[in-house]
Amino acid sequence: MTPRTKPLISIGLTDPVRRFVGDIDDEDDGHDLPRKRWYHYIPLCWAVFLMLLPHPSLLLLLVSYTWRIQHSHIRFLVHLAVTYTLTFLMFSSLIVILARDPGPVTSPARDEVETEDMSLAEALLAGEADDDMEREKAAGRWCRKCCAPRPERAHHCSACGRCVLKFDHHCVWLGYKCIGHRTHTAFVHFLLCVTLLSIYVVVLAFNTVLYAFANPYAIDETTPLHALFLTFYGAVIALVIGSFFMYHMYLMITNQTTFEHLSPFLLLRYLPPQPAPDGNPLNARPHTLSYEFLSHPQRRLLKDAHGQIRLYDVGWRRNVAQVFGWDRPRGWLVRLICGGGGKGDGRTWPRNPRADELLARLAVGLTDLEKEG
Ligand SMILES: [Zn+2]
Ligand SMILES: [Zn+2]
Known part of the structure; x- marks a missing residue:
């Protein structure tokens, strides 16, 4: 008997894929991806420029108002520490977003640290890879573009040009890449830090503006202008990024991704199988409804149902824990410093127990409307 050269874990999902598609590069999953062009980085450069733009004015304000006018060295140091700690945290989560793969849909063996060992049952199932492929296709968990299984x-x-685990959205501002399972927490962390920093700067600068109005002769000419600029700039960033952060908080609490929240047609993937005419559950067929071919009333029903069905909502505590929870001893430190990636392997998600009932009702409603039409 020849010694096993590959671990059991590597033959589960990738081998059928590689038999199916010969041109996937074996060395690196990124080799068959569309190439990024230089102009894809212009929004990122612009974003970094906008993040650094207020700092000269901020330093000038701290020196000329807090240090020279208020004569408070402690306040000066506190403001400096708070603003630059938030700036550091903001850049650390940005680096994670830029450097990390958002969610590779490859064999669990090729995932790095977050992978857990395959269970015995899964290892035994690995030999039935072709059956798995057919099953994934039938269940709508197959990407036709990658010719590979697409996890939930x-x-x-x-x-x-690839699938991304827990795909949230494709972000043109942050490196022209996706936000997915392994960068979503860093993304929320980034939005939070930008919002907090903007609010802090607005409060600081607005106080200086008020002081300048009350004591016009006690302050030099340029500091109030910098303070006005910081107030306006910080308020705009706080409103724009703050609303975006609030939206992501809502999504996190209800356990939805941006893509899921904006795409009612995704529910069609999860409709329960149609009952067979003979009543045998083994002969039940998967639904073949496609969004393009739905009638207007069917689409309306789907959109209404989309507002009510939250497939992965398992209570706000567990929802938040999926994004900001940790398993490792010092996981909280990573969450604090850079956000990091979501908890778990990004492939299996607990489902809302109520969702199946609502999906069954939706399936019946869609079928009835089809018959009427
Ligand atoms: Zn794909
Ligand atoms: Zn993308």
């Missing part, structure tokens, strides 16, 4: 909540990003 993963989605194919056409800009990146």
